[in-house]
Amino acid sequence: MDSNWASEQLQTIRTIMERSAVYRRALAPLMLSTGLIGLAAATLPQFVPIRTNRAFAIYWMAVGVIALLATLLLVRRQAWREDEQFWSPPTRRVTEALLAPFIGGFAVAVFLILYGQKFESLAWVAASIWVILYGCALNAAGFFTLRGFGLFGRILVLLGCGLFLVTPAVPGDVPIAAHLAMGMFFGLGQMAYGIYLYFTERKRRA
Amino acid sequence: MNPEPFLNLDRVIHEKGRLAIMSLLAASPEMSFRDIRDTLKMTDGNVTAHLRTLHESGYVAFTKSMEAGRGVTTYALTSTGRKSFTAYLDLLEDIVSQTRRK
Numbered sequence: 393m394d395s396n397w398a399s400e401q402l403q404t405i406r407t408i409m410e411r412s413a414v415y416r417r418a419l420a421p422l423m424l425s426t427g428l429i430g431l432a433a434a435t436l437p438q439f440v441p442i443r444t445n446r447a448f449a450i451y452w453m454a455v456g457v458i459a460l461l462a463t464l465l466l467v468r469r470q471a472w473r474e475d476e477q478f479w480s481p482p483t484r485r486v487t488e489a490l491l492a493p494f495i496g497g498f499a500v501a502v503f504l505i506l507y508g509q510k511f512e513s514l515a516w517v518a519a520s521i522w523v524i525l526y527g528c529a530l531n532a533a534g535f536f537t538l539r540g541f542g543l544f545g546r547i548l549v550l551l552g553c554g555l556f557l558v559t560p561a562v563p564g565d566v567p568i569a570a571h572l573a574m575g576m577f578f579g580l581g582q583m584a585y586g587i588y589l590y591f592t593e594r595k596r597r598a
Numbered sequence: 599m600n601p602e603p604f605l606n607l608d609r610v611i612h613e614k615g616r617l618a619i620m621s622l623l624a625a626s627p628e629m630s631f632r633d634i635r636d637t638l639k640m641t642d643g644n645v646t647a648h649l650r651t652l653h654e655s656g657y658v659a660f661t662k663s664m665e666a667g668r669g670v671t672t673y674a675l676t677s678t679g680r681k682s683f684t685a686y687l688d689l690l691e692d693i694v695s696q697t698r699r700k
Contacts, residue, residue, distance in 0.1 A: 398693035401617075405687065408618050409625035411637060477636045481626060 415482040415537045417470045420589035425466060426459045427583030434575020437568065445508025448515040448567045449501045452522075452574060456497075482536055489532035493525040500525075515570035516555070516562050523552030523577045544585050548577065604693070610655045611686045615640065616648045620675070620683050623658065628674040649673060657682060 410416065433455040436442075442451045471478040504518050527548030534542025555573055562569050611620055618638050622629060629637075635645045652658040657679030661672050675683065 398690045402687070402690050402694065405617065405621045405690075408621035408638075412622040412629070413625035480637065481629060481633050 412481060413485075413536065415486045415533075417467055417483075418589075418593055419537065419541070420586050420593050421466050421470075422463050423582050423586030423589055425462050425586075427579055427581070427586050429455060429459045429462060429579075430577075430582060431575055431579030434571050434579050437571040442571070443565070443567050445511075445514045445518075445567065446505050448570060449504035449508060449518065453498075453501045485536045486533045489536065490529045493529035493532070497522050497525045513559055513562060513566050515567045516559055516573065519570040519573045519577075520552050520555035520559070522574070523555060524549050525552075526578070527552055548581070551577065551581075607689055608682055608686050610651060610657065611682060613648070615644055616652055617686075619645070619648055619652065620657065620679065620686075623673060623675045624680065624683050628661075628672045631671045631673065634673065652679070655679075 433452070437451070442448060467483070468478050471480070471483075500518050500521050504514055508514055527545045527550075530545030530548065531542050532545070534540070534545055555577075611617055615638075618640075619634060622634060622637060631645065631649075634640075634649075635642060638645070640648075649658060649660075653660065656676060658673050659676050660674075663670050663672065
């Protein structure tokens with residue numbers, strides 16, 4: 393036995409501990425796919441009229457479901473390729489971290505569907521709350537991931553608060569502006585972060 | 599090189615399979631038998647034998663519960679287990695740093 397053996401032993405322990413605690417799937421494809429879906433979803437209402445608060449909520453809930461399914465498929469494919477279990481302990485922890493803010497976001501959508509007609513600017517308010525909640529979700533999931541998920545989440549929370557505070561100043565067609573805000577944060581924001589991850593993750597794995 | 603740290607390595611933890619289980623449990627609050635087996639890709643018999651040894655040494659505690667009508671056994675490190683694992687890591691780090699100093 394020598395010090396090389398001790399170093400290798402420590403490295404093995406570190407790897408196993410990471411496997412148990414840290415979500416190690418490549419995050420870049422997940423961010424890029426959800427970003428692409430967000431961007432496409434924000435572009436469509438510029439041509440197809442989705443103007444009421446209720447339609448806005450139903451539309452973005454459907455987009456959320458599609459993005460979620462795409463993410464699940466990508467995660468499953470990655471797990472299958474690496475011959476690892478899909479519902480691993482880190483995956484469960486990340487899901488649990490995401491769940492509470494997602495339930496909050498769902499409640500906001502339900503409120504918009506039920507009472508959307510009674511208030512103006514509600515689509516904008518909902519968009520800003522969704523950005524804040526999504527930021528909270530990523531921040532919570534960031535404790536179980538390798539990359540700067542937490543930081544990205546905190547940035548989203550701050551920007552979402554900014555969106556919320558400028559609600560009285562939103563001009564013109566509120567749902568159209570809200571669609572653009574959704575595209576900006578859930579589309580462009582995630583794609584930019586996905587591109588950053590694409591290069592940094594590849595470097596880390598090399 | 600001073601051989602003393604090697605002699606002080608905990609024999610229970612030192613075995614490859616048990617070290618892997620201790621490392622997993624050190625990074626998680628608790629883990630089910632199935633998760634341990636699947637993560638480490640070990641056989642049922644292997645995991646059972648190692649967990650029994652760790653339990654008999656007081657390093658691992660288990661709880662049994664029911665989930666969806668099925669019995670689930672969940673394992674976690676005891677405080678003794680955590681202390682022994684930390685001491686094991688400290689010894690390994692000592693060995694590495696001894697060489698670096700030379």
